[in-house]
Amino acid sequence: xKDKTPIIVMNKICKSFPIAIGGVQQVLFDITFTINPGxxxxxxxxxxxxxxxxxNIVGALDSATSGTYELxxxxxxxxxxxxxxxxxxxxIGFVFQNFNLLPKRTILDNVMLPLMYRGWVMNDRxxxxxxxxxxxxxxxxEAYLPTQLSGGMKQRVAIARALAGNPKLxxxxxxxxxxxxxxxxxxxRFFEKLNKDMGITIIMITHEFEIAKFAHRVIHIYDGRxxxxxxxxxxxxxxxxxxxxxxx
Amino acid sequence: xxxxxxxxxxxISISGNKLRxxxxxxxxxxxxxxVVIMVAVGETVQKSITDQFSSLGTNTIVIRAGAAxxxxxxxxxxxxxxxxxxxxxxxxxxxxxxxxxxMGNAQxxxxxxxxxxxxxxxxxxYAAIQDIEVEYGTFFDDTAVKNAATYAVIxxxxxxxxxxxxxxxxxxxxIQNMPFVxxxxxxxxxxxxxxxxxxxxxxxxxxxxxxxxxxxxxDAVTMxxxxxxxxxxxxxxxxxLTSLLRQxxxxxxxxxxxxxxxxxxxxxETMDTVTGYLKLLLIAIxxxxxxxxxxxxxxxxxxxxxxxxxxxxIRKAIGxxxxxxxxxxxxxxxxxxxxxxxxxxVLGVLxxxxxxxxxxxxxxxxxxxxxxxxxxxxxxxxxxxxxxxxIKAAKLNPIDSLRYE
Numbered sequence: 001x002k003d004k005t006p007i008i009v010m011n012k013i014c015k016s017f018p019i020a021i022g023g024v025q026q027v028l029f030d031i032t033f034t035i036n037p038g039x040x041x042x043x044x045x046x047x048x049x050x051x052x053x054x055x056n057i058v059g060a061l062d063s064a065t066s067g068t069y070e071l072x073x074x075x076x077x078x079x080x081x082x083x084x085x086x087x088x089x090x091x092i093g094f095v096f097q098n099f100n101l102l103p104k105r106t107i108l109d110n111v112m113l114p115l116m117y118r119g120w121v122m123n124d125r126x127x128x129x130x131x132x133x134x135x136x137x138x139x140x141x142e143a144y145l146p147t148q149l150s151g152g153m154k155q156r157v158a159i160a161r162a163l164a165g166n167p168k169l170x171x172x173x174x175x176x177x178x179x180x181x182x183x184x185x186x187x188x189r190f191f192e193k194l195n196k197d198m199g200i201t202i203i204m205i206t207h208e209f210e211i212a213k214f215a216h217r218v219i220h221i222y223d224g225r226x227x228x229x230x231x232x233x234x235x236x237x238x239x240x241x242x243x244x245x246x247x248x
Numbered sequence: 249x250x251x252x253x254x255x256x257x258x259x260i261s262i263s264g265n266k267l268r269x270x271x272x273x274x275x276x277x278x279x280x281x282x283v284v285i286m287v288a289v290g291e292t293v294q295k296s297i298t299d300q301f302s303s304l305g306t307n308t309i310v311i312r313a314g315a316a317x318x319x320x321x322x323x324x325x326x327x328x329x330x331x332x333x334x335x336x337x338x339x340x341x342x343x344x345x346x347x348x349x350x351m352g353n354a355q356x357x358x359x360x361x362x363x364x365x366x367x368x369x370x371x372x373x374y375a376a377i378q379d380i381e382v383e384y385g386t387f388f389d390d391t392a393v394k395n396a397a398t399y400a401v402i403x404x405x406x407x408x409x410x411x412x413x414x415x416x417x418x419x420x421x422x423i424q425n426m427p428f429v430x431x432x433x434x435x436x437x438x439x440x441x442x443x444x445x446x447x448x449x450x451x452x453x454x455x456x457x458x459x460x461x462x463x464x465x466x467d468a469v470t471m472x473x474x475x476x477x478x479x480x481x482x483x484x485x486x487x488x489l490t491s492l493l494r495q496x497x498x499x500x501x502x503x504x505x506x507x508x509x510x511x512x513x514x515x516x517e518t519m520d521t522v523t524g525y526l527k528l529l530l531i532a533i534x535x536x537x538x539x540x541x542x543x544x545x546x547x548x549x550x551x552x553x554x555x556x557x558x559x560x561x562i563r564k565a566i567g568x569x570x571x572x573x574x575x576x577x578x579x580x581x582x583x584x585x586x587x588x589x590x591x592x593x594v595l596g597v598l599x600x601x602x603x604x605x606x607x608x609x610x611x612x613x614x615x616x617x618x619x620x621x622x623x624x625x626x627x628x629x630x631x632x633x634x635x636x637x638x639i640k641a642a643k644l645n646p647i648d649s650l651r652y653e
Contacts, residue, residue, distance in 0.1 A: 062647055082569040082570055088566065113566055117566065117567040117568050117572065119249070
């Protein structure tokens with residue numbers, strides 16, 4: 001029987017940043033949503049809408065100014081920087097738009113990195129990293145440097161690294177942003193497969209509706225507020241209308 | 249993260265920019281090498297001076313005629329000491345051997361060779377006090393002193409300068425036109441802090457005073473040297489000597505001594521302190537280059553943190569704690585410092601030993617201090633120069649770091 005305890009429970013999350021001329025600028029307003037295990041969610045919104053800030057908080061890379069955030073039933077709102085690092089290492093796999101691989105380390109070293117911080121012994125790290133590279137069809141490239149690979153291959157290495165620690169949640173920030181459409185589709189198909197076959201929860205940030213359509217649910221953010229949260233609509237117009245309703 | 253991981257990560261980072269790392273390591277190499285060489289130079293000087301003084305023996309006491317100061321003016325060489333003083337001092341229980349001594353210049357002639365040298369009138373005990381050994385013949389004895397015999401013991405350089413045969417025992421030389429029989433040739437001793445000991449003539453003090461100098465005060469001498477038993481206390485003997493001489497010279501309580509007592513132990517201690525400060529000064533000067541080297545490491549580490557901001561962000565995003573980032577950057581600075589220190593140590597030891605032995609002809613003492621110092625420098629400099637960059641790296645915000653271009 002599948003555990004249906006929510007992975008993420010965000011309740012009235014607000015985020016403000018100090019600005020240079022003094023005072024603060026609020027970028028998120030009362031963000032509230034729940035994500036259950038096995039979901040494939042797209043967080044959509046135009047540039048500057050606050051979707052990346054939202055993802056940083058979801059990914060425990062940043063803290064909310066107010067509100068509560070529970071990850072796997074634990075309130076992480078008040079955790080220290082080191083505790084958040086442990087949470088990220090144990091529960092979240094990151095896939096970034098620009099891959100964020102260490103350029104002077106081999107592909108194998110890059111994939112092993114989260115396991116090193118988890119304290120695994122070298123032999124176990126190598127075995128696990130090779131498994132992950134095989135999963136993304138890069139088993140013959142382990143000794144290569146990231147600079148020797150194509151964009152699509154780099155993103156597959158990033159996915160292998162994200163999966164190495166066996167997280168149940170993958171956060172992908174514009175994962176196809178640096179790829180051509182063919183490679184982008186390949187990556188998205190791979191996410192679909194991970195979600196379907198391995199039950200991994202995926203949260204993907206994107207500003208493109210065509211990409212969001214690979215997910216099952218979309219949370220649309222506009223001006224720091226959620227304007228739509230539900231199944232992927234047939235047309236983007238639904239999302240744009242939700243923005244207009246918010247403007248009124 | 250294991251020690252192996254830390255070392256591997258550090259090595260990859262350092263070797264990633266070879267020229268910059270080499271130049272930074274070079275700063276530490278030069279600094280440690282300078283300190284090691286300066287320590288060796290300081291110790292060689294200290295040992296050389298100590299050896300020269302200890303060849304005289306720490307249980308040697310020298311009494312010179314004349315007050316140390318009279319009305320602020322030094323009045324040395326007054327002939328206030330006498331051979332009789334020496335005879336009286338000899339009776340003190342702690343005195344092992346004693347000699348009165350009178351210095352003078354001698355014009356010496358052998359055959360057609362003429363040589364001007366230093367002459368010393370003394371007792372046979374002078375040989376024991378100064379650790380003089382004879383190569384040929386023998387030293388004169390008490391009878392020679394008693395009879396003011398015209399016997400001479402000469403230095404090997406003097407023998408050479410006069411053109412004497414290799415074994416000149418029995419040869420007659422003329423000192424101030426008076427014939428003397430050479431009865432001994434000293435073993436070569438080399439130069440000391442007090443000049444050459446190999447170019448001098450030693451004759452009985454009575455012969456010098458009575459026959460050569462024809463002094464009105466044949467009993468007066470400029471110096472008395474004595475050796476006390478090794479277990480005797482220098483300070484106690486000095487007190488006894490002072491008391492005895494003041495009494496013999498009828499010096500009133502309020503008046504100053506008309507003699508100066510010099511204790512070799514005190515001189516050695518003073519010289520040791522002086523050379524110790526000299527050594528410290530040399531090390532301090534060398535340490536400046538080490539300081540510059542450590543600033544070089546800090547500079548490199550700060551640049552490295554700035555260049556690797558994105559890398560730090562990636563590491564933090566995937567689970568590196570602040571402590572791990574600090575350890576990583578500290579280990580990089582310690583590794584640079586360690587490599588520099590060890591290379592500096594080896595080069596410093598090789599250079600100081602090589603230059604000392606083969607160029608200066610000194611036997612440079614091998615000391616464990618440079619090794620301990622280098623290890624200490626490696627850790628302290630590495631930590632000191634790495635702490636600030638490491639903390640700076642650890643405190644970077646992962647989001648800002650990931651956005652860094």
